Amino acid sequence: MNKHFLEDLPTPAELRKKFEKNNIPIYREANSHIHTPFSFSAFPDMETVFTMGKQENISVLGINDFFVTDGYDDFYTGSLKNRIFPLFNIEFIGLMKNEQLKGIRINDPNNPGRIYFSGKGLDYPFKPGFFQKLRLNSVKRETQYQIRLMIDKMNRIITAVNPSLSLSYEAVKKEFARELVRERHLAKAVRTLAEKNYPDPAERLKFIEQIYGGKKSLSGIENPASLENEIRSNLLKSGGAAFVEEKEESFLPIGKIIRLILDAGGIPCYPVLLDDPSGNFTEFERDMEKLHSSLSSMKIGCIELIPGRNDAEILDKFVKFFHRKNYIVLFGTEHNTPEMIPLRVTARGTAELSEELRTIAWEGACLTAAHQYLRARGMQGYMLANGTPSYDQKRELTYLGRLVIEYFLSNN
Numbered sequence: 001m002n003k004h005f006l007e008d009l010p011t012p013a014e015l016r017k018k019f020e021k022n023n024i025p026i027y028r029e030a031n032s033h034i035h036t037p038f039s040f041s042a043f044p045d046m047e048t049v050f051t052m053g054k055q056e057n058i059s060v061l062g063i064n065d066f067f068v069t070d071g072y073d074d075f076y077t078g079s080l081k082n083r084i085f086p087l088f089n090i091e092f093i094g095l096m097k098n099e100q101l102k103g104i105r106i107n108d109p110n111n112p113g114r115i116y117f118s119g120k121g122l123d124y125p126f127k128p129g130f131f132q133k134l135r136l137n138s139v140k141r142e143t144q145y146q147i148r149l150m151i152d153k154m155n156r157i158i159t160a161v162n163p164s165l166s167l168s169y170e171a172v173k174k175e176f177a178r179e180l181v182r183e184r185h186l187a188k189a190v191r192t193l194a195e196k197n198y199p200d201p202a203e204r205l206k207f208i209e210q211i212y213g214g215k216k217s218l219s220g221i222e223n224p225a226s227l228e229n230e231i232r233s234n235l236l237k238s239g240g241a242a243f244v245e246e247k248e249e250s251f252l253p254i255g256k257i258i259r260l261i262l263d264a265g266g267i268p269c270y271p272v273l274l275d276d277p278s279g280n281f282t283e284f285e286r287d288m289e290k291l292h293s294s295l296s297s298m299k300i301g302c303i304e305l306i307p308g309r310n311d312a313e314i315l316d317k318f319v320k321f322f323h324r325k326n327y328i329v330l331f332g333t334e335h336n337t338p339e340m341i342p343l344r345v346t347a348r349g350t351a352e353l354s355e356e357l358r359t360i361a362w363e364g365a366c367l368t369a370a371h372q373y374l375r376a377r378g379m380q381g382y383m384l385a386n387g388t389p390s391y392d393q394k395r396e397l398t399y400l401g402r403l404v405i406e407y408f409l410s411n412n
Contacts, residue, residue, distance in 0.1 A: 004124050005080065006376035006404070015403040024406055027355075027362035028059035031343050032087055033118070033271075033304055033332020036063055038071035039091075040177070040184040042225075042340045046074045050082040056344045059409060060365045062087030062332065064118060067140050069126040070179045076124065085405045087368050088122045090266070092139075095251035105282035107273040110238065116271050117257050120302060120330065121368040121382075123265030123375055132260045135252065140180060142250040144169075147181045153242040154190065154235065161210045165197060187232040188338070191224060213241065225338035258298065262387050265375045267368065269302035269330065270295055274310045274318060277348070288321050295327075301389035302328040302364075312347035316357060323360050326391050328382075330368070331361040366401030367394065373404045 010018065035041045036049060043049050053061055061084050063075045072088055079086035093116055099106060100113020108114035128136060148169050155166045167189055169181065175192075176185040190211075198204035205221050212234050219226040235242045252260070258268045275281055285291050295303070303322055307315055319329055331345045331353075345361070346352060353361075371381035374397075382397055384390050390397075 004076075004372075004376045005408075006373045009373065009404065009407060012400055012403075015400070015407060019403050019406060022406075024402055027359045028405075029057055029344055030060035030362055030365035031058055031332050031345055032060065032062035032120070032330040032361075032365050032368065033064040033089065033306065033334060034061060034343070035065055035091075035334060035336040036071045036075065038068055038074075038178045039065035039180060040182045040336060042335045042338060046071065046078050049075075050078040050084060052343050053084050054082055056342060058084060058343050060085045060087060060369070060405060061343070062089045062120070062330075062365075062368075064089040064091050064332065064334075066091050066093070066180065066182070067136065067143070068179045069122070072124055072126055083409055085369060085408050086124075087120065087365065088124045088126070088372065089269075090119045090122060090261070090264075091271070092117050092119075092257045092260075093251055094254045094257045095248065096254050099284065104284055106284040107271055107282065109273065109276065109280075109282060114251070115254055117254065118269040118271055118304060119257075119261030119264060119266035120269045120304075120328075121265070121267050121371040121375070122261070124372070127264060128260060129263045132263050135256065136260065139250060139252055142247055144181060146244050146246050146250060147183075147186065149244040150183070150186060150236060150242050153244065154186065157211050157235070157241055158190075158193070161207060162197070165193060167193065183232055183236045184228065184336075184338070187228040187236060190231050190235070191228050194221075211235070225340075228338045254298070258300075258387070262383060265381070267302050267328065267371060267382055267389070268298075268300050268387075269304050269328070270300050272303050272305045272318070274305060275314045276309075279311070279314075288318065292322070292325055299388050301326070301391065302330070304330040304332060306334050307331055307345055307347045307353060308333060308341065308350075310348055312351040312353070315347055316354065319357055319360055326394060328364045328367055328389075328394075329360050330364040331357075363398045366405060367398045368401065369404050370397040370401030373401070 063071055065071055075086055096113050096115055103112045105112050106115045151167050151169050158165050172185055172189045173181045176188050194204050194207050198207050208217055219230040221227055234240055261268050323329055375381045382390055
């Protein structure tokens with residue numbers, strides 16, 4: 001296991017003294033939420049993550065894979081090599097049973113009660129605790145059992161068209177995934193299967209439309225990312241011929257997820273979906289005051305957004321509201337689809353973010369960095385022992401995090 005470089009940094013007092021006469025930038029480019037090939041990602045490998053990061057002048061990156069921390073070591077090594085400060089995060093899919101029964105959508109627009117939830121600034125190396133690790137492994141097993149069933153259904157569809165073709169869980173995992181196989185890996189495997197066995201474009205399109213049950217392809221076969229999204233939508237999502245509904249055991253209750261994050265040294269963080277392209281919101285997020293009340297009741301003082309999917313004006317209003325409420329606010333790009341987009345964060349339609357919003361998100365990244373720094377040195381971070389954020393330390397820790405990042409960036 002790697003020793004965290006933060007353990008060897010100067011003390012907080014020494015950092016303050018070192019930078020007391022220096023001009024520190026108001027903000028730098030930060031992206032606190034990306035997925036890597038260890039879950040599913042547009043990035044083919046970790047090296048591409050950091051090559052793009054350097055090209056786009058990104059100073060802080062946060063790994064945020066689903067369920068796993070297997071990418072932490074490679075991410076850590078890449079961050080040191082490329083002088084990009086690493087944030088160690090994780091993402092879960094959980095369940096809020098009461099909201100499910102009431103038909104309330106949270107941050108999954110299609111499934112009432114389903115909640116995506118992140119942990120920010122976890123301890124590195126990752127230490128979830130023995131019993132929590134058993135629980136997490138159980139959830140991972142359930143998700144992979146579901147994927148195996150989907151592959152079985154997918155094979156019945158494929159062999160009905162061409163009996164000589166099929167997929168296997170082992171082959172999909174070996175070629176396209178790392179620790180976990182997900183729907184998007186399966187969609188990529190189906191696209192690749194068609195490409196390898198039908199070199200003629202017309203025959204390939206015919207095969208694709210046959211496994212769609214005769215439905216015409218709207219994406220065509222020229223754009224691989226678009227085709228994979230269409231395969232996933234037509235066959236693997238709810239209503240698709242290869243869809244398998246997850247068992248309730250595949251989802252941890254939100255209270256268990258928060259406990260797991262706290263035990264791993266992290267900051268519980270709610271990922272906000274916000275508006276869709278038609279201007280619609282989920283029931284849980286529709287009213288900002290009610291959302292604030294709901295999050296506060298769960299002792300959640302951190303939110304994150306993926307601005308690329310949101311209207312710039314709606315995003316601006318929302319972020320400023322929660323910033324006034326003293327929340328940590330973080331921005332990211334996910335990169336959890338086949339499309340390769342820039343790492344630099346923008347709003348929908350690549351609309352530029354205001355300097356105020358960039359500063360707010362930079363402050364969130366700095367506070368998360370300070371939390372990691374203090375935890376690595378055996379000190380209390382942003383979260384108190386009772387699971388409550390230490391709001392009164394927010395300004396101080398944000399400044400400390402800026403110093404930690406500046407020291408990291410300026411020392412080889």
